[in-house]
Amino acid sequence: MKILMVSEDLPAESMGGLARHVLALSRALVAAGHQVDLMGNDDVPISAASDECDVDGNFIPALHGQFQGWKELSLGCFVPFKRSVIASRFAAAILRRAGSYDVIHYHGHLANIAYFIPGHINFIQTRHDQGSDCLIHTRFTRGQICRATDPRVCAQCRTEQPNQLQRMMSASAVRQFRAQVAAGFKRHKTVFVSDFLRRNVVRSFGPGPWGVTVHNFIDQNHLQATRKATVKNTTDMFASDGPLQVFIAAKLYPAKGVAQFLETLTSSQHQRLHIRVAGDGPDQDVLRERFPQVDFLGWCSGTESLKLAAAAQVIVVPSICEEACASTIIEALLLGKTVFTLNLGGTPELQIYESAPMQLRLYPNMTALVGGLMTFQRHPDFVVSPHSSAGSTEAAGCLL
Template sequence: MTVPALKILMVSETLPARQLGGLAKHAVTLANTLIDEGHEVTILGLAGQDDDASRREMGFKGTVIGALALMPGWKEGLLGCFNPFKRLYFARQMAQTIAAHAPGFDVVHYHGNLPILAAFVPDHINFVQTRHDQGIECLVHVRFKEGQVCTSTDAADCAACATPFPNALQRMMSAQAVKTYRQLATQALRKHKTIFVSQAILGNAQRVLPASAFTRAQVVHNFIDEHRVAQAVDSSPTLSSTTSPPGNPQVIIASRLDDAKGVRQFLAEWQRVGHSGARLIVVGDGPLREAFESEYTSSEVTFLRHQPYTTTLQLTAQSQISVVPSQCEEACSTTILEALFLGLPCLALNRGGNPELARYQRWPGQLQLFDTIADLVAALRDRLALHPYAHPPTERTSWTNSDVRAQLPRILHVYEN
């Protein structure tokens, strides 16, 4: 069935930006594909961020309206507790901004960090939000604490994410903030349609919120633009051959550099056990980049910092193995999808949405999942020592179901219903 051309307002406070994370890439990929399919898409994003550098990084084909405000800290770090009113206040503000720009659009699609705003978006607006992380139930969005995946559902336990050793008052304030937030999240999901990018993050939300909150929710996996990925890789003059380059094998990690992403733990274990002459390149930026560079840079480990998306794809295609060492529960990793499509073996941890991505393998065993970083590094070292280049040949022109166009009909169905 042909869907009539729609006018779509794509909303995200992560855009425009000079460095795009997975959430922002998802939103821009979807927006550009909708435009290619004949729909009209406008991005409603942050005020004052729409400069040439951000435009180049985004690669968005449509119009950007800068009207959203960043959510400041409200001194939560200084006070050592989550503020029960902070997120409610900014959700109301953002909902008002959305309502002011919504007239004339057939659908408003939100990709961002404040899921409770849907509770304040008027009923008459055809509003959809996509949840890319665990922000429905977790105020820091990642359910990761003290170097481990957080499994607690008790709101009082969340106080330790505001300050390491909360006193009784801080614990009470944070607990109230989390309870209020979860109540509003329940209202938000009941009021408007929600897409989760993996069954894993939907399942985590279902542990905390009542079943009645999910009657308008469904799972549509994250995706990549496989055509764009193939074009970026094939346009590189260094990738004219389909065979692996001579010399030492290259392993790539493309990741944000913080504790939850597990890069430090991987590098420490990699350094401890040795690396069989392989070259490791780390692409990405984050709050711990300088510390990682200082501690782990060597003749075998190179930090390339943030790179344009096309360059990162080319570096991935030039590598022999991709490693995604995230310690947190990844929702539905774009990096894994890219590696699988490009025909690289991909090693990651067996948590979050990672197991669901096995359906996008080019051959059985392309995605290898491990319980610990130590197990992952041991398997990587064994693989490199035995036969670093052995994996079945693949055709990048053979599109898979991880392509945005494969998922687009389901998203359009959500818009239309």
């Protein structure tokens, strides 16, 4: 098949999990005999992404406008039609080329894009975030998880104390967006990367044939090659009484919980851990200054992050938001690592990738997580068998 993979997250100088998922899936589809081209943004030159965007196909820089704010923060409300305009532009760029492909597969943040794609086009979108009903995509605001469904509440994400007009404008924008999303989901195939995301849609839209659940695609061959290359260097580490080797891969902003995790550790607990953090973000400089004993490595490529994970004794995923499907967790489990994280969002679903009970350790809060980490008894990595639903040819094929 001739496939067009579309994502406004590509290319980027520091690619996140969604973009890496798109590239891993694209390479798997190429390996399965399909022809794959990429469509992405025209804001960043493809050369800025080094060789990470190389999938043996063409790259089409045709998406733009996703970073335009429309003065929403200044106005203190979500603006009706903003997301309709941007999604319709994306759809127009796709439709100009749709005739050359057997299937279009969109991985992005504009859940209403399917509304603007005619029904005769073989169009699939994969939903990676909570943006099917939340206009900031995260359902995390003011340091708290948001589970509200009333559109009138949404103005609080654009101003501290919204007035009646701001509430009315925001509610109108949210209702318009959700109506387009619902219509698009009914018209075209939709994949959710966790059942948690599908349940969120049911919570806001009511029961319906909204889509199917397929967890994030993982390149298991690359994963196991990385593991084998690292295992010789880590064999003696588990018998060591030195600091516990901890790895975190996360964007450095409040929702990802890195600051809260480090703040929860006492000074003596910090001394018992050697923590490496891969990731950049707005909190990076502040965290480096506050926690000089922690190795903040900045943004790392997917390959570099895997090597760091393989060399660690445990992986911590400290997100205090509801993660949809953290690829970091699946990768860590398939590397045989013990993972410490909070019992939120789609994370409990990932227990199916455990090689043994308690490999994925879920905690109700950060204090409990830190307590579990400090009482962890070191042991060699778990023995891992290939998993049929994470990175297999069948898993890639079911997304077409």
